[in-house]
Amino acid sequence: MASESLTTTGYIKHHLQNLAFGQHPDGHWGFAHSAGEAREMGFWAIHVDTMFWSILLGALFLWLFRKAAQRATSGTPNGLLNFVEWVVEFIDDNVRGSFSGRNPLVAPLALTLFVWVLLQNTMDLVPVDWIPHTTQLLGEHVLGLDPHHVYMKVVPTTDPNATFGMSIGVFLLTLYYSLKMKGPVGFASELTMQPFQANNVILKILFIPVNFFLEFIGLVSKPVSLSLRLFGNLFAGEMIFILIALLYSGGIFWAVLGGVLQWGWAVFHILIVLLQAFIFMVLTVVYLDMAHHEH
Amino acid sequence: METALLYVAGAVLLGLAGVGVGVGVGVLGARFLEGIARQPELLPMLRTQFFIVMGLVDAIPIIGVAISLYILFAVVGG
Numbered sequence A: 001m002a003s004e005s006l007t008t009t010g011y012i013k014h015h016l017q018n019l020a021f022g023q024h025p026d027g028h029w030g031f032a033h034s035a036g037e038a039r040e041m042g043f044w045a046i047h048v049d050t051m052f053w054s055i056l057l058g059a060l061f062l063w064l065f066r067k068a069a070q071r072a073t074s075g076t077p078n079g080l081l082n083f084v085e086w087v088v089e090f091i092d093d094n095v096r097g098s099f100s101g102r103n104p105l106v107a108p109l110a111l112t113l114f115v116w117v118l119l120q121n122t123m124d125l126v127p128v129d130w131i132p133h134t135t136q137l138l139g140e141h142v143l144g145l146d147p148h149h150v151y152m153k154v155v156p157t158t159d160p161n162a163t164f165g166m167s168i169g170v171f172l173l174t175l176y177y178s179l180k181m182k183g184p185v186g187f188a189s190e191l192t193m194q195p196f197q198a199n200n201v202i203l204k205i206l207f208i209p210v211n212f213f214l215e216f217i218g219l220v221s222k223p224v225s226l227s228l229r230l231f232g233n234l235f236a237g238e239m240i241f242i243l244i245a246l247l248y249s250g251g252i253f254w255a256v257l258g259g260v261l262q263w264g265w266a267v268f269h270i271l272i273v274l275l276q277a278f279i280f281m282v283l284t285v286v287y288l289d290m291a292h293h294e295h
Numbered sequence B: 001m002e003t004a005l006l007y008v009a010g011a012v013l014l015g016l017a018g019v020g021v022g023v024g025v026g027v028l029g030a031r032f033l034e035g036i037a038r039q040p041e042l043l044p045m046l047r048t049q050f051f052i053v054m055g056l057v058d059a060i061p062i063i064g065v066a067i068s069l070y071i072l073f074a075v076v077g078g
Helices: A008-015 A035-044 A046-071 A077-097 A105-125 A130-141 A160-192 A201-250 A252-292 B002-038 B042-075
Strands: A020-023 A029-031
Touching: A020 A035, A035 A077, A035 A130, A046 A077, A046 A105, A046 A130, A046 A160, A077 A252, A105 A160, A105 A201, A105 A252, A160 A201, A160 A252, A201 A252, A201 B042, A252 B042, B002 B042
Parallel strands: none
Antiparallel strands: A020 A029
8 A cells, every 4th residue: 555655654653543533722623634633632632433433333233133132033033133142142141150249230231342342343354444545535535635634543442542431431330339239338448458457456547558559459450451451452453454454565476465464364363353352341240240249 | 773772672572572471371271271181071161261361361462562563663664
């Protein structure tokens, strides 16, 4: 893809830049035309491509599973029904295996997270240039924009904003159920009375800051590691796809090798795509299970 | 000079990530095989747990790999 006007670095950076919408420093609202402009927009800029693809895929999941649920029969199920039933049973087995409390929210949440993250990750298997280049052509010929300013990042989970959004949602649920199941006192004592315990009152009070420090790190590291794990895996996968795509600029031999490598990495990446969606789901269930248990 | 340092930084990051994940997944895989050899009937359960833990072990090194590739190809070139 790299032509004379497009350097290797420019190609990589263009692929790693989100389409940001926000307030420019001079006050008007609009799309960022470069990484620097996106940075100047600060906190209130929104990544339109991430939002678009994640909401689209979420809607696809809801539509598909609703359609299957409406058509559910006691007779012989067809292809879609079989697939949906298989996914639901798979989630059901896993939630039963690792969640021991009683909460009707957890299994649907696990199903939603698994399928949604899986669909978002699967966007990584679409060849890296198809959708961004189509968008560039559309932007250039339909909207009359400079193609270098049209950004499109199609994998929502390679944007830390999307993964942090999901993991902070899970974190808030964990806090809510901790407070609900253990009560404020129970939750506070869980944070301050372990792992160091003592029978002496003075020692107990002395241990409170130490325990709180350790437990607080443990508490906050959960959403951070949950989201960074998903982001890191998908970002690395995307990065390697982009680097392999650079081979297409080097003549026929490298292009053929690049095609073979793209295919090979895509096959290997299917494992990561599935595994990371599964791990995100399992860890969510485990964290919620911990929130339901008193020590 | 600065470019050279960036190359070294990327290479060290990539190498250490490889060493870390090699040792981690190696130990994990060895224990996994030991477990199967001892009790072959536990294979389905062990395989699931193996993949979960492998995903956990994999996470930090793969972030390191991503950042090192970014340094080597995007930061140095620009």
